[in-house]
Amino acid sequence: MHRLGSLIVKSGLRNRRRSALTIASTAASLCLLGILMAMYGALFYGGDETPAQALRLITHHKVGLADAMPVSYRDKIRSLAGVRDAMVWQWFGGTYKDARDQRNFFARFAVEPDRFFRIRPEIVISGDAKRAFENGRTACIATEKLARKFGWKTGERITLVGDIFPVTLELTLAGTYTDPENSEALFFSQDYLRESLPVGNSQRDQAGAFQVQAMSAADVVKVAREIDAAFDNSPAPTKTESERAFQLSFVSFLGNLKLFLAAVSGAIAFTLLLVSGNTISMSVRERVGEVGILKTLGFTPGMILGMILGESAVISGIGGGMGVALAAVICVGLRQGAGGFANLQTMAVTPAVAALAMGTAVLIGLVSSVGPAVSASRTSILESLRYTG
Amino acid sequence: MSEAVIETTKLTKEFIRDEFHVVALKDADLTVNRGDFVALMGPSGSGKSTLLHLIAAMDRPSSGEIRVLGQDLRALTDRAIAHWRNAHIGFIFQSFNLLPVLSALENVELPLKLTNLKGAERMEHAATALKLVGLGDRLGHYPRQLSGGQEQRVAIARAIVTDPDLILADEPTGNLDAASATDVLTMLARLNKEFGKTIVMVTHDPHAASFATRVRHLEKGLLLPEGQAPEEWNAAAAHPGSEG
Ligand SMILES: Nc1ncnc2c1ncn2[C@@H]1O[C@H](COP(=O)(O)OP(=O)(O)OP(=O)(O)O)[C@@H](O)[C@H]1O
Ligand SMILES: [Mg+2]
Numbered sequence: 001m002h003r004l005g006s007l008i009v010k011s012g013l014r015n016r017r018r019s020a021l022t023i024a025s026t027a028a029s030l031c032l033l034g035i036l037m038a039m040y041g042a043l044f045y046g047g048d049e050t051p052a053q054a055l056r057l058i059t060h061h062k063v064g065l066a067d068a069m070p071v072s073y074r075d076k077i078r079s080l081a082g083v084r085d086a087m088v089w090q091w092f093g094g095t096y097k098d099a100r101d102q103r104n105f106f107a108r109f110a111v112e113p114d115r116f117f118r119i120r121p122e123i124v125i126s127g128d129a130k131r132a133f134e135n136g137r138t139a140c141i142a143t144e145k146l147a148r149k150f151g152w153k154t155g156e157r158i159t160l161v162g163d164i165f166p167v168t169l170e171l172t173l174a175g176t177y178t179d180p181e182n183s184e185a186l187f188f189s190q191d192y193l194r195e196s197l198p199v200g201n202s203q204r205d206q207a208g209a210f211q212v213q214a215m216s217a218a219d220v221v222k223v224a225r226e227i228d229a230a231f232d233n234s235p236a237p238t239k240t241e242s243e244r245a246f247q248l249s250f251v252s253f254l255g256n257l258k259l260f261l262a263a264v265s266g267a268i269a270f271t272l273l274l275v276s277g278n279t280i281s282m283s284v285r286e287r288v289g290e291v292g293i294l295k296t297l298g299f300t301p302g303m304i305l306g307m308i309l310g311e312s313a314v315i316s317g318i319g320g321g322m323g324v325a326l327a328a329v330i331c332v333g334l335r336q337g338a339g340g341f342a343n344l345q346t347m348a349v350t351p352a353v354a355a356l357a358m359g360t361a362v363l364i365g366l367v368s369s370v371g372p373a374v375s376a377s378r379t380s381i382l383e384s385l386r387y388t389g
Numbered sequence: 390m391s392e393a394v395i396e397t398t399k400l401t402k403e404f405i406r407d408e409f410h411v412v413a414l415k416d417a418d419l420t421v422n423r424g425d426f427v428a429l430m431g432p433s434g435s436g437k438s439t440l441l442h443l444i445a446a447m448d449r450p451s452s453g454e455i456r457v458l459g460q461d462l463r464a465l466t467d468r469a470i471a472h473w474r475n476a477h478i479g480f481i482f483q484s485f486n487l488l489p490v491l492s493a494l495e496n497v498e499l500p501l502k503l504t505n506l507k508g509a510e511r512m513e514h515a516a517t518a519l520k521l522v523g524l525g526d527r528l529g530h531y532p533r534q535l536s537g538g539q540e541q542r543v544a545i546a547r548a549i550v551t552d553p554d555l556i557l558a559d560e561p562t563g564n565l566d567a568a569s570a571t572d573v574l575t576m577l578a579r580l581n582k583e584f585g586k587t588i589v590m591v592t593h594d595p596h597a598a599s600f601a602t603r604v605r606h607l608e609k610g611l612l613l614p615e616g617q618a619p620e621e622w623n624a625a626a627a628h629p630g631s632e633g
Contacts, residue, residue, distance in 0.1 A: 003502045010490045293486045296447060297500045297547075298475020300468050381447045388486050 004307055011290075012311035015283065019315060022279045026319025026361060027326065029272040033265055034327025034349055034357045035334070040261045042347035049244055050180055052122045054217040056243040058089065059227055060209040061236055065091070068206035069236040077212055080226050082219040085119055087112040088190045089211040094162040094169075106146055107183065108160060110190035111211075113139070119213045122179055129154070129175020133187075137195075139174035140188035147176045149184065158186070165203060167196040183345075212240070269360060277368030280312050284372035291376045292384025301377040308376055312369035313362050320361025324354050393456075394555055394587045395421035395444055400453035402439050413439040416453065417612040419605065426581040426588045428598035431607035431619070437591040438559055440607065444589060445478050445557050446470045458554055475503045479548030481558035485540040487532040487547075493519060494528040497546045504551065518546035522576060538569025545576060549586070556580065558590040562597050574600040 013019045059077065061067035077086040090110035097104050113134045117123060125133075125141065133139045140158060152158070156173040171188050190207075197204045214223045224240040231238045291304055299307075328349035335347050349357075376384075402414040414436040421427050429437045442448040443455060446462045455462050458477055465473060474480075487496045497515040506514065519525055522542040532540055541561060548556055558577065562570035578600045580586045590601060598604050606613040613619065 003508075006495075007488075007491070007499075007502075014490045289486075290488055293482075293488065294499075295471065296445070296474070296480050296486075298471050298503050300471040302468070382442060385482075385486075388482070388484055 004303065004310070008307050008310040009314055011287070011307070012314045018279065018283065022276060022315055023319040023322065025275055026272060026316050026365075027323035029268050030320045030323025030357055030361050031326040031330070032323075033268050033360065034324045034353060035330055036261050036265045036268075037353045037357055038327065038331050038347050038349050039344070040258070040265075041350065041353055042344050043261075044248060044258065050122050051217070052120065053243055055084075055214050055220070056119065057212040057214060057220060057224055057227070057240050058209055058243055058246040059086075059212055059238050059240040060246075062228075062239045065208065067236070068203070068208050069210075069231075069238060071205050071207045073231065073236075073238070074207070074210055076230060077210060077227055080223070080230065082215050082223040082226065084213045084215050085115055086210050086212045087115040087119055088207045089209040090190055090193065091164075091208050092160065092162065092169075092188075092193070093164045094160045096158070096160055103149070107185040109185065109187050110193040111187050112191075113187075113189050116187065119211055120179070123177050124179065125177035126175060129177070132174035136172060136174055137189065137192050138170060138172050140171040140186055141174055142176055142186040143184055144176040144178050146184040146186060147173070152176075165193065165197060166201070167193065169193065169196060211243075269364060273364050273368050276312070276316060276364060277371070280308075280365075280369040281372040284308055284369070284376050288376060288379065288384050289386075289388035291379065292381050292386075292388065295381045295384065305373050305377040308373035309366055309369055312365040312373075316361045316365025317358070320358045323361070324349060324357045327357070328354070392423045393420050394423050394425070394458055395419060395589070396454075396456045397443075398454040400440070400443060400455055401451050402436075402443060402448070403451045412610050414443070414450075414607075414612075415610045419612060421587060421589060423587055424581070424585055426578065426600070426602045427590070428601035428604045429589060429591045429607060430593065430595075430598055430604060433593075434609075435607040436610040436612075437607050439610075440612070441557055441559055441589060441591050444555075445480055446474055447480075472503075475500055475551065477554050479551065479553040479556040481541070481544050481548050481556065481561045483560040483563040485532070485537070485544045485564070487540055487543055489532050492529050492531055493524060493535065493543045493546075496532070496543055497550050500547060500551050514550055515546070518550040519543070521549070522546045536569070537565055538572055541565060541569070541573050542576065545573065545580075549580065549584075554587065556586050556588045558588065560591055560593065562592065562594065570594075570597065 059069075059073070061069050071088060074086050074088060077083055088111060092108040092110055094108065095104070096106070096108075099105075116133075117125070117130060129141060133141045142152065146152075147156075152173050154173055154175050158171040158173060160169045160171065162168065169188065169192065171186075194204050212223065212227065214220045220242055224242070227240040228238050294304060295301075331348050335345055397417055397419045400414060400417040400419070401412070404411040404413055417436075417440060419440070429440060431437050439448070443450050443462075444457055446457070446465070449463070460473065462470070487493075488499070491499065494512065494515050497518050498511050501511040501514055504511075516525070516528060519528055522545050524539060524542055524546065527535065527539065527543075532543070535543065541564075545561075548558075556577070561577070562573055565573060574597055577588055577590065581588050581602070588601075590597070592598055603615070605615060606618050608619045
């Protein structure tokens with residue numbers, strides 16, 4: 001079949017305008033498909049789960065993230081078998097400077113500094129900054145990325161005005177750190193938050209979530225089940241998930257994104273299938289006569305079949321390649337604009353995504369041409385020749 | 390000793406589609422020997438193309454026997470027939486039937502792609518064939534850049550490039566002006582005389598037929614006995630006694 005390669009390419013590209021349009025529509029669809037696949041990959045398989053992350057679980061209220069649990073749960077959780085450590089993991093919310101400016105939004109958590117680095121060992125931070133964070137009542141740490149964005153220096157005064165919590169926190173930047181997630185986040189002591197709350201405020205004794213560290217990754221499922229069992233009959237039952245699953249559930253929180261992405265991808269693929277199917281059958285129909293000529297010269301039905309499929313694969317391959325390349329470029333741009341949405345920062349047209357997208361393109365080309373190809377290969381010589389000039 | 394290249398016995402082709410029932414060829418007994426240049430003549434619809442297609446194994450007979458180059462065509466599968474045709478038959482159409490996306494050289498090379506020849510050898514063979522038909526200076530031209538007569542010569546080059554035993558032509562001069570037609574016919578006659586190619590050519594045109602060494606007439610699906618044109622045959626049929 002390789003000898004027929006040049007004929008396949010020449011036949012496939014003979015009608016410049018139509019080929020260009022087909023390639024362009026394939027490229028556009030595949031670009032979109034590539035971006036969606038990259039997004040899907042980043043959201044649901046993004047980054048690699050680090051060994052430390054594999055050990056971590058999040059316990060939150062069964063009803064949802066907005067409901068709080070007694071802070072005393074932490075000690076109960078710590079006492080369970082298979083649990084190495086647990087700490088308060090309190091989403092603070094609030095505003096920094098002007099809330100209307102989207103730039104000022106970043107993740108802020110109240111945590112337990114003395115446990116923080118044990119539970120999150122992947123964090124890279126200087127010894128000084130670490131000590132300052134553990135010892136300073138109003139100390140906070142931020143990712144380097146976040147500090148760079150606002151031009152923060154160590155010792156910077158950062159004021160957060162609460163919304164969920166009726167407090168204004170005056171924090172001091174103890175230092176910056178990096179972590180593999182490369183997110184924009186700020187952490188401060190939950191003791192400071194608690195003390196800032198008025199005496200008698202029920203929020204003092206509550207926590208929105210706990211971060212739990214299991215003894216081993218193999219225990220994670222069992223530990224999650226045991227934690228939830230321990231609070232099953234209490235007024236505030238819990239739901240415990242691996243950190244990764246939690247992040248994903250956070251993502252699908254925004255509507256059923258997974259299904260949505262899959263549905264849009266499917267619609268794109270299906271549309272492309274119809275468009276390219278139509279084009280291919282049009283171009284095959286125009287060339288029935290040529291098929292008759294080739295058969296007269298001794299080309300077998302199988303060769304005709306292969307040539308038409310090949311032509312279609314060439315066209316959709318070229319379009320697919322261009323689309324995937326374009327998607328890769330666009331992903332770089334989107335990644336830079338992804339801001340605090342940590343998962344999307346890993347969004348990229350990886351070799352796997354590229355292969356999947358290209359495979360889809362070529363498969364669509366083949367599927368859409370299989371009908372015309374089979375019928376052309378089966379049409380008798382004389383029937384085909386009737387269509388020549 | 391003349392060796393039979395084509396032998397048909399009671400060769401019949403019927404087309405049956407719904408209420409249509411056309412006997413395109415009826416009980417044709419034809420023998421063509423090696424080195425013959427046979428012209429098949431007859432009015433439109435008389436079955437000339439049908440007979441030619443059966444010889445080229447482009448269609449299968451309804452009944453009767455057909456051996457071409459010693460091969461019983463009815464015994465071959467479609468795939469085997471394709472290979473057989475590539476190896477043994479050169480076919481020339483009335484409307485040239487070159488592929489527009491390929492240059493003259495590439496068009497002529499096309500049948501060689503099905504052989505074991507390497508790329509360079511294929512090009513060499515194709516160029517030689519084009520030189521033989523007087524188009525050595527038009528190798529890179531595309532069909533749209535050639536005149537009808539030149540296109541037909543490219544088609545002849547394509548038909549002979551595999552060095553077939555049998556050349557079949559269906560009204561090869563039907564779309565040509567008188568001068569180009571004479572060129573093409575001279576070329577066929579030369580292939581017959583100098584290269585010893587066996588040729589069967591369908592034509593309406595007595596001038597074209599005059600280049601052949603033998604002429605056979607068809608009428609209404611019947612192959613007339615050698616030496617008989619339709620009028621004589623009609624006359625013969627009207628007077629029993631003269632054998633048919
Ligand atoms: N595929 C087909 N289906 C039905 N009838 C057919 C088919 N092919 C040929 N015929 C009929 O068979 C008869 C002989 O046709 P054929 O093409 O052999 O004639 P011809 O002698 O080549 O005529 P022409 O000089 O016009 O080319 C005609 O009546 C034609 O209509
Ligand atoms: Mg005819």
